[in-house]
Every structure is written in C-alpha cells, then in structure tokens.
Amino acid sequence: GYRVNQLLLGRDGRLYAATERGVWRTTGPAVAGEAAPAAPASFGVSVRPNPAGGRVEVVLNVAEAGTARVVVVDALGRGVAVVLDGAVPAGERSVPVETAGWPAGVYVVRASVGSQTASARLVIVR
Numbered sequence: 469g470y471r472v473n474q475l476l477l478g479r480d481g482r483l484y485a486a487t488e489r490g491v492w493r494t495t496g497p498a499v500a501g502e503a504a505p506a507a508p509a510s511f512g513v514s515v516r517p518n519p520a521g522g523r524v525e526v527v528l529n530v531a532e533a534g535t536a537r538v539v540v541v542d543a544l545g546r547g548v549a550v551v552l553d554g555a556v557p558a559g560e561r562s563v564p565v566e567t568a569g570w571p572a573g574v575y576v577v578r579a580s581v582g583s584q585t586a587s588a589r590l591v592i593v594r
Contacts, residue, residue: 495545519591
C-alpha cells in the first residue's frame with residue numbers, strides 16, 4: 469500500500485489522495501448525490517432496506533420510457549452487479565437484488581437513462 473499524505477474532496481465530488489507515488493482519485497463522486505448536479509425530481513434511484521444484510525430492492529423512477537442501465541460498484545469503483553440493462557417504461561420499477569454473498573461495506577448504485585444519471589449509496593452489514 470501507499471501512505472496517504474493528503475486527502476481532498478474536489479469540486480467534481482471526487483476524492484483525491486496524494487501519496488509518495490502520485491495523486492489518485494475516485495472514478496465517481498465520493499459521496500453519492502451530494503457533489504454531482506442533482507437529477508430532475510422525475511428521475512432517481514433508491515435502495516431499500518438500507519443498510520441491508522441480504523436481499524434489497526433497487527427502485528428506479530423514470531419520467532419517460534427509455535433504455536436504462538443500473539449497476540452496483542464497490543468502494544474502489546469495480547462493477548459488482550448489473551441490476552438492469554434494457555428498456556423501461558415511465559414510472560417506478562423495483563428490481564430485487566440478492567447481496568448475501570457480497571462483503572460488508574459501502575456500495576454505489578448508479579443508474580442512467582439517456583443523458584440522465586443518478587446514484588444511491590447501499591450499505592451492506594453482516
């Protein structure tokens with residue numbers, strides 16, 4: 469590992485870490501939804517229950533029908549699961565996700581439909 473000399477939360481919402489080997493940054497906002505521009509109220513993603521220890525529901529709200537992609541990434545930005553990838557009608561859609569085999573930790577659920585994106589934090593506890 470590298471010794472972190474300084475941490476900084478950038479204007480883009482990404483976390484920057486200065487080490488003796490260089491500067492590292494997260495691939496997306498360090499705190500889901502706080503630093504990134506807010507999506508319109510007609511589009512969003514949420515997770516329930518949260519925190520969770522097993523099965524969760526990922527809830528996607530879409531104003532207009534379109535093609536959606538919803539993925540779960542871990543704290544290092546690695547893809548853990550593709551929750552949804554395909555056409556969705558307007559309205560609310562709930563997709564069950566089994567997390568029983570996942571390590572405890574913080575994950576980010578990222579949703580995109582057209583040019584809109586939204587994210588939600590998911591905490592897995594054991």
